[in-house]
Amino acid sequence: xxxxxxxxxxxxxxxxARRDAVARRRLVARLAAVQALYQVYIGGEPPKxxxxxxxxERLVEEIDGFSLAEVDxxxxxxxxxxxxxxxxxxxxxxxxxxxxxxxxxxxxxLLHIILRAAAFELSSRDTVPPKVVIAQYLTVTxxxxxxxEIGFVNRLLDRLARELRPEAFGLAAPxxxx
Numbered sequence: 319x320x321x322x323x324x325x326x327x328x329x330x331x332x333x334x335a336r337r338d339a340v341a342r343r344r345l346v347a348r349l350a351a352v353q354a355l356y357q358v359y360i361g362g363e364p365p366k367x368x369x370x371x372x373x374x375e376r377l378v379e380e381i382d383g384f385s386l387a388e389v390d391x392x393x394x395x396x397x398x399x400x401x402x403x404x405x406x407x408x409x410x411x412x413x414x415x416x417x418x419x420x421x422x423x424x425x426x427x428l429l430h431i432i433l434r435a436a437a438f439e440l441s442s443r444d445t446v447p448p449k450v451v452i453a454q455y456l457t458v459t460x461x462x463x464x465x466x467e468i469g470f471v472n473r474l475l476d477r478l479a480r481e482l483r484p485e486a487f488g489l490a491a492p493x494x495x496x
Contacts, residue, residue: 340390347390348435349381349458351397355431358402365402369395382461401438408434411441415477429467432459436475440482448479448486 353376354368372394377386401408409422412433416422425433436455440448452475459471480487 342384343388343390344393345454345457346384346386346388347393347397348454349384349461350376350386350389350394351401352428352431352435352458352462353381354394354398355401355435356428358398359405359427359431365399368402369398372398384461397435397438400442401435404438405434408437408441411437411478411482412474415474415481426467428462429459429471432462432471433474436471437478440475440479444483448483452476452479 350372354365354372357363357368358365372386373391377389379386413422416425422430432455435458436451439446439451439455443451452472455475456468456472459468463471480489484490
């Protein structure tokens with residue numbers, strides 16, 4: 319009697335490789351978007367100008383083992399353009415999940431941008447599972463920060479995701495008006 323192999327791992331390796339490549343391109347897009355948004359945040363440059371600069375000049379760079387040439391250009395552009403314009407709204411989502419004694423302005427700028435980007439995806443991109451968003455932004459955080467910050471980001475995004483998308487965690491959605 320022969321045993322059947324797991325179809326995902328053995329029968330369709332090219333499909334698995336394709337999905338892995340797509341996931342990596344999206345991760346690189348998020349990593350590049352955080353860098354571009356940092357440039358917007360610190361330098362005050364318009365998001366559209368920064369997107370153009372990245373796409374024309376910066377995609378030859380490598381960050382923490384990730385080649386920016388692998389970027390999902392459409393996702394990168396979308397994230398930078400939208401998040402670059404919605405920062406204050408995203409901060410309103412984040413504030414309730416910060417420690418009581420912290421103001422959003424106290425969060426280190428790069429960490430602040432990572433949190434904004436993840437908050438945007440959790441609140442606006444419901445086709446991406448919240449656990450995927452959290453995992454991807456934890457990987458982005460690892461590229462720039464140590465374990466203390468990674469734990470902070472994980473706790474905050476987990477609380478935010480459970481509030482915004484409770485059904486993904488098997489929780490009941492809050493009653494209307496509460």
